Amino acid sequence: xxxxxxxxxxxxxxxxxxxxxxxxxxxxxxxxxxxxxxxxxxxxxxxxxxxxxxxxxxxxxxxxxxxxxxxxxxxxxxxxxxxxxxxxxxxxxxxxxxxxxxxxxxxxxxxxxxxxxxxxxxxxxxxxxxxxxxxxxxxxxxxxxxxxxxxxxxxxxxxxxxxxxxxxxxxxxxxxxxxxxxxxxxxxxxxxxxxxxxxxxxxxxxxxxxxxxxxxxxxxxxxxxxxxxxxxxxxxxxxxxxxxxxxxxxxxxxxxxxxxxxxxxxxxxxxxxxxxxxxxxxxxxxxxxxxxxxxxxxxxxxxxxxxxxxxxxxxxxxxxxxxxxxxxxxxxxxxxxxxxxxxxxxxxxxxxxxxxxxxxxxxxxxxxxxxxxxxxxxxxxxxxxxxxxxxxxxxxxxxxxxxxxxxxxxxxxxxx
Amino acid sequence: xxxxxxxxxxxxxxxxxxxxxxxxxxxxxxxxxxxxxxxxxxxxxxxxxxxxxxxxxxxxxxxxxxxxxxxxxxxxxxxxxxxxxxxxxxxxxxxxxxxxxxxxxxxxxxxxxxxxxxxxxxxxxxxxxxxxxxxxxxxxxxxxxxxxxxxxxxxxxxxxxxxxxxxxxxxxxxxxxxxxxxxxxxxxxxxxxxxxxxxxxxxxxxxxxxxxxxxxxxxxxxxxxxxxxxxxxxxxxxxxxxxxxxxxxxxxxxxxxxxxxxxxxxxxxxxxxxxxxxxxxxxxxxxxxxxxxxxxxxxxxxxxxxxxxxxxxxxxxxxxxxxxxxxxxxxxxxxxxxxxxxxxxxxxxxxxxxxxxxxxxxxxxxxxxxxxxxxxxxxxx
Numbered sequence: 001x002x003x004x005x006x007x008x009x010x011x012x013x014x015x016x017x018x019x020x021x022x023x024x025x026x027x028x029x030x031x032x033x034x035x036x037x038x039x040x041x042x043x044x045x046x047x048x049x050x051x052x053x054x055x056x057x058x059x060x061x062x063x064x065x066x067x068x069x070x071x072x073x074x075x076x077x078x079x080x081x082x083x084x085x086x087x088x089x090x091x092x093x094x095x096x097x098x099x100x101x102x103x104x105x106x107x108x109x110x111x112x113x114x115x116x117x118x119x120x121x122x123x124x125x126x127x128x129x130x131x132x133x134x135x136x137x138x139x140x141x142x143x144x145x146x147x148x149x150x151x152x153x154x155x156x157x158x159x160x161x162x163x164x165x166x167x168x169x170x171x172x173x174x175x176x177x178x179x180x181x182x183x184x185x186x187x188x189x190x191x192x193x194x195x196x197x198x199x200x201x202x203x204x205x206x207x208x209x210x211x212x213x214x215x216x217x218x219x220x221x222x223x224x225x226x227x228x229x230x231x232x233x234x235x236x237x238x239x240x241x242x243x244x245x246x247x248x249x250x251x252x253x254x255x256x257x258x259x260x261x262x263x264x265x266x267x268x269x270x271x272x273x274x275x276x277x278x279x280x281x282x283x284x285x286x287x288x289x290x291x292x293x294x295x296x297x298x299x300x301x302x303x304x305x306x307x308x309x310x311x312x313x314x315x316x317x318x319x320x321x322x323x324x325x326x327x328x329x330x331x332x333x334x335x336x337x338x339x340x341x342x343x344x345x346x347x348x349x350x351x352x353x354x355x356x357x358x359x360x361x362x363x364x365x366x367x368x369x370x371x372x373x374x375x376x377x378x379x380x381x382x383x384x385x386x387x388x389x390x391x392x393x394x395x396x397x398x399x400x401x402x403x404x405x406x407x408x409x410x411x412x413x414x415x416x
Numbered sequence: 417x418x419x420x421x422x423x424x425x426x427x428x429x430x431x432x433x434x435x436x437x438x439x440x441x442x443x444x445x446x447x448x449x450x451x452x453x454x455x456x457x458x459x460x461x462x463x464x465x466x467x468x469x470x471x472x473x474x475x476x477x478x479x480x481x482x483x484x485x486x487x488x489x490x491x492x493x494x495x496x497x498x499x500x501x502x503x504x505x506x507x508x509x510x511x512x513x514x515x516x517x518x519x520x521x522x523x524x525x526x527x528x529x530x531x532x533x534x535x536x537x538x539x540x541x542x543x544x545x546x547x548x549x550x551x552x553x554x555x556x557x558x559x560x561x562x563x564x565x566x567x568x569x570x571x572x573x574x575x576x577x578x579x580x581x582x583x584x585x586x587x588x589x590x591x592x593x594x595x596x597x598x599x600x601x602x603x604x605x606x607x608x609x610x611x612x613x614x615x616x617x618x619x620x621x622x623x624x625x626x627x628x629x630x631x632x633x634x635x636x637x638x639x640x641x642x643x644x645x646x647x648x649x650x651x652x653x654x655x656x657x658x659x660x661x662x663x664x665x666x667x668x669x670x671x672x673x674x675x676x677x678x679x680x681x682x683x684x685x686x687x688x689x690x691x692x693x694x695x696x697x698x699x700x701x702x703x704x705x706x707x708x709x710x711x712x713x714x715x716x717x718x719x720x721x722x723x724x725x726x727x728x729x730x731x732x733x734x735x736x737x738x739x740x741x742x743x744x745x746x747x748x749x750x751x752x753x754x755x756x757x758x759x760x761x762x763x764x765x766x767x768x769x770x771x772x773x774x775x776x777x778x779x780x781x782x783x784x785x786x787x788x789x790x791x792x793x794x795x796x797x
Contacts, residue, residue, distance in 0.1 A: 092732045095475050113735035117473030251590035251716070254570035383500055383734055390717040393592055410500045 049079035049318055049325065052094075052101035054087035056275070056342060063341035064329075071328045077321045091311075095119045098315060102322045106149060106311030108140050112379035114311070115143045121312045122146040123323050129330060132348040140374045141309045149309035150326050153335060153344035155274040156368030157209050157303045159292045160258070165190060165268040166290075177295040180213070180237060187246040190268035198241075199267030200258050202249035203389040204375065206271050208304050210234040212373045215299020218388075219376040224411035226388075227404045230299055235400035237297075242396045249393070263287055273306060274365050278343050293364045305372035307347065345369070380414035468741035474731070490738035491746070495618065501730075501739060505746075506618025507718050508726040514629040515722070516701040519640045524693055527645040528686075531652030532678070546653070553646035557706040560643055565589060565711055568635045588635045592717030594627025595634055630719030636707055644700065648693045655689035656682070691762050695755055702751050723747045 051068060055061040065081045072079045082101070084090045088110060094100035100119070114120045124130060124138070124147030137151040161176070169189045177183040187197025200206040204218070211217055214237075216230030225231075241247040248267065255261035258270035263284030270276075271294065280287060294303050310326045312319065328334060335346035336354055345366055346355055356363050375385060387410055391403040463478060471486045472478040494505040534545045552560065567573045568588035575585030600606070607613065608623035615622055629637060659682060667681045683690075705724040708714060714721035714729070723743055731740025 089732045092474055092735070096737075098476050110733075110735075117475045117735065119475050251587060254587065380500075380734065383504070386714075387500055387504070387718070390592070390715070393590075393717045413499045 047077065047318065047321075049077060049103065049321060050101040051079060051081045051325075052084050052087070052090065052104040053081060054105050055083045060338075060342040063338055067329060067334055067337065068325065071325055074328075075321065075324060077318075077325075079325065095313075095315075100313040100315055102313055102316040102318050103325065104311045104313070105152070105308045107308055108374065108377040109382040109385070111141060111148060111309070111311075111377055112143050112381070115146075115148060116379055118314055120148060121314045121316070121319060122148045123312050123319070123326075124148055124150060126323060127327060127330075129327065129348060132350050133330075134347060134349060134369050136305065136369070136372055136374065137307055137347050140305070140307055140377060143377070149311050150330050151307045151309050151347040152330065153338060153347050154305050154307035154369070155344055156305045156365050156372050157206065157271050157273050157294060158364045158368060159294050160262055160270050160272050160276055161290045161292060162262060162265065162268050163288045163290050165195075165265065169268075176292045179295050180297050183295045184241055184246065187241065187269065188244075191246045195265065196248040196253055196267050197246040198269045198271070199248050199250050199253055199255070199261040200271040202251060202393045202395070204385050204392065205304065205306070205389075206258070207235070207238060207392055207395075208373070208375065209271060209294055209302060210238055210297065212302025212304065212371075213294065213297025213299060214302075215297070217373050218385075218407065218411060219378075219381075219415065222415060224408055224415045226408040226411050227401070231404050232400050233298065235395060235404065239395050239398075239400060249396075251393075259283075262289065274343055274345060274362070277362065291362050291364045293367050301371045303368040303372045305369065305374050307374070376411070378414055381411075384410040384414060464741045464744065467737055468745050470738055472737050474735050474737045478737075486738070490742040493739055494742055494746070498619065501736070503619030504718070504721065504726055505723070505743060506616075506620035507624075508721045508723045508743075509618065510620055510625050510627075511629065511633055511719060512702060512704065512722045515633060515637060515640070515704060516698065518629065518637050519644075519701045520694065520697040522637075523641045523645045523648060523697060524690070526641060527648035527693065528652050530645060530649045531656055532682075534649070535653055535656045546649075549649055550646040552643045555643070557643065558710050560639060561707045561711045564635060564639045564707075586631045589632050589712060590716045591631035592715075592719045594624075594630055594719070596626060596628030598631075599628075630717070632712060632716055633720050636704075636711070636720060639707065640701065640704070644697070648697070651689055651693055652686065655686045659685050687762060687764075691759070694758055694762070698754050698758065699751055702747060702754075 190197035214234035261267040570587040578585040612623040727743040
């Protein structure tokens with residue numbers, strides 16, 4: 001045993017050395033590949049556009065593919081649409097490898113991070129239809145004063161009411177709540193054994209609407225304002241009614257989200273966005289519902305908007321063609337076609353009238369565009385919101401002041 | 417070096433004989449593996465190590481000139497930063513520590529129990545039971561996770577069964593409350609003493625460290641035990657079949673009953689297998705990722721967040737590549753440290769005086785032969 005040890009040890013070192021040498025060799029051999037300055041290989045512009053989308057389903061994929069094909073025919077530039085399984089991850093991979101897609105869906109919370117490391121191009125100001133976008137959407141995609149990318153469409157939150165349960169409770173159109181007190185009283189009337197009056201997700205993306213209605217918000221003019229008295233008032237209002245049983249988080253009634261709570265009639269009213277219409281049509285076609293604007297709180301009307309933009313990679317060699325394609329995809333006709341195909345609202349004001357007349361029963365969503373807030377979009381905001389959401393889940397027993405204070409300190413760390 | 421030289425010469429002298437060129441051939445044959453390991457394992461690991469010390473933002477090469485060395489900044493951000501990154505890391509470690517603490521002993525005990533059961537020659541249909549117990553291990557973790565989400569939903573099969581027993585089951589995957597806290601709450605303790613709630617480790621108060629796994633994490637713990645015990649059962653079966661019948665018979669002749677034979681004879685001989693199972697278990701449980709990624713993404717209330725998932729989300733979703741890599745290396749250190757600790761605990765030890773006394777013949781004639789049944793023949797590798 002002992003006699004062999006030195007040989008073994010020597011061999012071990014030799015093997016380790018060989019491994020290291022091979023590794024180092026491989027490293028230097030690949031060095032040229034690793035050290036490419038980003039996008040060098042693409043700078044010439046291959047002429048073919050690659051587009052990566054995070055699709056909600058076949059309808060969206062087909063609509064985008066068709067639209068891009070129509071543009072290709074018109075402009076003579078070939079383009080290929082790919083759907084991502086996991087968009088943020090695939091985008092990160094593309095940027096790290098220096099070969100990102102030319103155009104892609106980009107969420108506002110990811111914008112600041114990519115803007116900071118120079119991954120994406122700020123082309124918003126070069127668009128001909130720039131002034132047609134809703135101002136709040138432009139703000140949503142503006143970082144450090146630069147309008148980065150064109151909002152592709154948007155959604156807002158509204159109050160979705162089950163009309164059968166509504167009339168069964170003896171309520172009429174005149175009872176549609178316009179204040180917090182009215183909301184609380186109709187929710188109380190609609191609450192029965194096994195059903196809550198109002199349900200919504202346990203997350204800032206729903207509860208935040210109450211904060212907006214109270215006149216608060218997580219970030220105001222670039223400053224963290226999470227622990228404002230308006231926000232405390234909003235969370236206290238929500239907490240009170242969670243505890244008296246007329247409001248509930250969707251997960252507490254055994255539903256994955258508001259739409260499921262409404263569809264399974266575990267809730268008579270829910271707070272959801274435009275996407276609920278597609279889900280109701282597909283999964284719960286028998287449930288009749290009506291869309292109303294969210295009631296005003298002490299600070300006036302308030303809702304949240306959600307949107308994505310057409311991100312353009314800074315490394316793209318086809319910037320001009322890509323911009324042209326974005327212009328085409330955000331045009332009035334095209335956005336109305338998208339809306340018809342898979343439901344979101346056009347991001348440009350000139351399409352509003354046509355959209356309203358095509359969707360007369362959903363105008364409450366569009367009305368929200370006037371006063372909608374959007375979730376904070378600075379770098380690191382997504383983590384802060386995730387943390388805030390984790391705490392909101394225990395709002396029923398928690399202290400609103402304390403959990404807003406945590407959010408405040410987290411926000412201050414990233415708004416500095 | 418001088419100690420090595422005779423060995424060297426001996427190794428070198430062989431090259432003149434009939435075995436000349438054997439070493440070269442050896443290197444030639446192992447070269448492909450060495451190169452593949454180097455390029456696909458060693459280099460990426462070294463790159464990741466560099467990323468953990470750099471301010472790389474995920475764009476272009478981590479070795480390009482505009483990426484700077486930031487020392488231990490990334491490690492500091494997740495361990496002493498005082499911000500959200502530190503609290504997230506603390507929470508993830510807390511969750512995973514409870515997961516390891518419960519899964520490793522449970523899966524080891526269960527797999528050993530199953531192995532002993534199906535190892536009996538007398539058992540009818542052993543092949544069937546072995547297959548049945550092993551089956552969950554074959555199924556993909558993603559498929560099992562989906563199944564689990566389905567079984568443990570608020571109106572799922574598990575809660576249905578619980579309702580027959582008059583138990584109102586929790587809404588498993590959306591219940592962030594800690595099990596230990598819940599048990600304490602049942603006896604009226606709802607908030608901890610000031611020295612536990614007031615002091616924090618990695619941004620998480622001691623009271624929260626002691627919260628136990630959340631109800632959601634408990635469902636994952638049950639899943640891990642269910643899926644992995646089949647694999648480890650196979651290892652234990654292999655170990656059991658290596659144990660010669662003669663030692664058992666000798667023990668029987670000495671009057672040991674079944675229980676004593678298991679604890680005093682079988683288990684000590686299974687020590688090498690036990691070591692393997694515990695090591696694999698420790699490594700696997702500290703790296704839990706698939707279930708979290710496909711199941712809960714860290715929710716509810718971050719109570720199923722694990723360091724492996726946090727590393728992924730910090731890098732890919734939040735663009736904090738340095739912090740993501742730093743978390744991965746901290747996790748690596750934890751795993752290595754625990755494996756070494758475990759090896760130390762399970763090391764072969766001489767039999768203690770106290771233990772030895774049990775085997776000594778009461779009379780004066782307690783020769784050296786008396787402790788022979790205790791000799792760890794099987795335990796030595």
